[in-house]
Amino acid sequence: MSHNKKYFGFGRNVSIAGLVSFFMDVSSEMIYPLVPLFLSNVLGVNKSIIGLIEGIAESTASLLKIFSGWFSDRIGNRKWLMAAGYSISTLSRPIVSLATGWQHILGSRFMDRFGKGLRTAPRDAIIAESSEKTHLGRAFGFHRSMDTMGAVVGPALAFLLLGLFSNNYRMVFWLSIIPGTIAVLLIIFFITEKKKVSLPHSERPKLTLKHFDWRFKFFVVIAAVFAIGNSSDVFLILRAQQVGVPIVMIPVVYLLFNLVYSLSSIPAGIAADRFGKKRVILLGFILFAILYYGFAIAKDATAIWVLFGFYGLFMGITEGIQKAFLATIIPSDFKATAFGVYNSAVGIAMFPASLIGGWLWDHVSPSATFYFGSITAGLSAILFIVFIIVVRKIPFPASYASL
Numbered sequence: 001m002s003h004n005k006k007y008f009g010f011g012r013n014v015s016i017a018g019l020v021s022f023f024m025d026v027s028s029e030m031i032y033p034l035v036p037l038f039l040s041n042v043l044g045v046n047k048s049i050i051g052l053i054e055g056i057a058e059s060t061a062s063l064l065k066i067f068s069g070w071f072s073d074r075i076g077n078r079k080w081l082m083a084a085g086y087s088i089s090t091l092s093r094p095i096v097s098l099a100t101g102w103q104h105i106l107g108s109r110f111m112d113r114f115g116k117g118l119r120t121a122p123r124d125a126i127i128a129e130s131s132e133k134t135h136l137g138r139a140f141g142f143h144r145s146m147d148t149m150g151a152v153v154g155p156a157l158a159f160l161l162l163g164l165f166s167n168n169y170r171m172v173f174w175l176s177i178i179p180g181t182i183a184v185l186l187i188i189f190f191i192t193e194k195k196k197v198s199l200p201h202s203e204r205p206k207l208t209l210k211h212f213d214w215r216f217k218f219f220v221v222i223a224a225v226f227a228i229g230n231s232s233d234v235f236l237i238l239r240a241q242q243v244g245v246p247i248v249m250i251p252v253v254y255l256l257f258n259l260v261y262s263l264s265s266i267p268a269g270i271a272a273d274r275f276g277k278k279r280v281i282l283l284g285f286i287l288f289a290i291l292y293y294g295f296a297i298a299k300d301a302t303a304i305w306v307l308f309g310f311y312g313l314f315m316g317i318t319e320g321i322q323k324a325f326l327a328t329i330i331p332s333d334f335k336a337t338a339f340g341v342y343n344s345a346v347g348i349a350m351f352p353a354s355l356i357g358g359w360l361w362d363h364v365s366p367s368a369t370f371y372f373g374s375i376t377a378g379l380s381a382i383l384f385i386v387f388i389i390v391v392r393k394i395p396f397p398a399s400y401a402s403l
Contacts, residue, residue: 011130027180031173060113069337127139144265155255156255232354292374
C-alpha cells in the first residue's frame with residue numbers, strides 16, 4: 001500500500017487516524033450514555049458517586065496529556081504511544097461488562113480515560129506532521145468530523161442493541177470491544193511515521209515551557225479562559241428539558257447537535273485554510289457568546305432546537321481549527337508536548353467550569369450559567385483580537401519556518 005496514496009482526499013496517516021477515532025468513539029459512546037443508567041438502575045449508586053467517578057476519570061485524562069506529549073517528543077515516537085492509549089481504553093471494556101460495584105466502574109472509567117490521556121497528544125502530532133501546512137485546517141476538521149460521526153453512531157447502536165437484547169447493558173458493553181479492537185488494529189497495520197534521528201540523552205526534550213514563545217502561552221491562556229465558561233453539555237440538556245423539550249425528544253436534539261458538528265467540521269477546516277485560521281477561531285468565540293446568551297433567554301422548545309443546531313456548527317468550526325492553528329505557532333520538535341499542554345490546560349479549566357455552572361444554576365438562576373459562559377467567550381474574543389494585532393507586529397523565530 002503506497003504511503004503517498006490519498007484516502008478521502010487526505011494522506012494515509014490522516015485518513016487512518018480519522019477512521020481510528022471513528023471506531024473508538026463508536027466503542028466509547030456505546031458505553032458512555034449507558035453508564036449513568038447502569039450505575040443508577042442496576043447497581044443502585046447515588047448521583048454524588050456518579051459525579052465523583054466522572055470527575056476522577058476526566059481529570060486523569062487532562063493531566064496525563066501533558067506527560068504523554070512530552071514523552072512522545074522525548075522518545076521520538078508517536079505511533080506506539082497512540083496504539084497503547086487506544087489499547088488501554090479497549091481493555092477497559094471487560095471491566096465494566098463484569099462490574100458488580102461502582103468501584104469496578106470507577107476502575108474502568110479511570111483506565112479508559114488513562115488511555116485517552118496517553119493517546120491524544122501523539123495522535124494530534126501525527127496528524128500535524130502528516131499534513132501540509134496549507135491543509136492543516138482541513139486535516140484536523142476531517143479528524144473531528146470522523147470522531148463526531150462515531151459519537152452519532154455509537155449511541156444509536158447502543159439503543160438498537162438494548163432493544164435487541166432486552167435492555168441487557170452488559171451485552172452492549174461486551175459488544176463495544178469490537179469497534180475498539182478495529183481501531184487498535186488500524187493503528188498497528190496502517191499508521192506509519194518517519195524514523196527520527198535519535199538525539200543524545202542530554203539533547204532530548206525536557207518537560208518545560210521554555211521551548212515555546214509567548215504566542216503559544218498566550219493562546220493557551222485564551223483557550224483556558226474560554227473553557228472556564230464552557231460548562232458541561234449536561235447543562236444544555238437540562239436547559240432543553242426546563243424550557244419545554246419533551247424528555248423523549250432530548251436524545252434527538254443531541255443527535256442533531258452531533259450531526260451538524262460532524263458535517264460542518266470539514267467545510268470549516270477548508271474555510272480556515274482558505275480564509276485564515278485566526279478569523280475562523282474568532283468567529284467561533286463570538287458565535288459561542290451569542291449562543292450561550294440565547295440559551296440564557298430561551299423561552300420555548302423551538303429556540304432550543306435552533307440553538308442546538310448552531311451549537312453543533314460552533315463545535316465544527318472550533319475544535320479542529322484551534323489545533324490546526326496551534327500547529328503553526330510551535331517549534332517542529334515539540335509538537336506533541338505542545339498539544340499535550342494545550343489539551344491539559346483546556347481539560348483542567350473545564351472541571352471548575354462545570355462546578356461554577358452548577359453553583360450558578362442552583363444559587364442564582366439557570367440563566368446565570370449561560371450568561372457566565374457568554375461573558376467568558378466575549379472576553380476570549382477580545383483577548384484573541386489583541387493576540388492577532390500583536391502577532392502581526394512581531395516576526396516568528398527561525399525555528400518555526402519548517403512548519
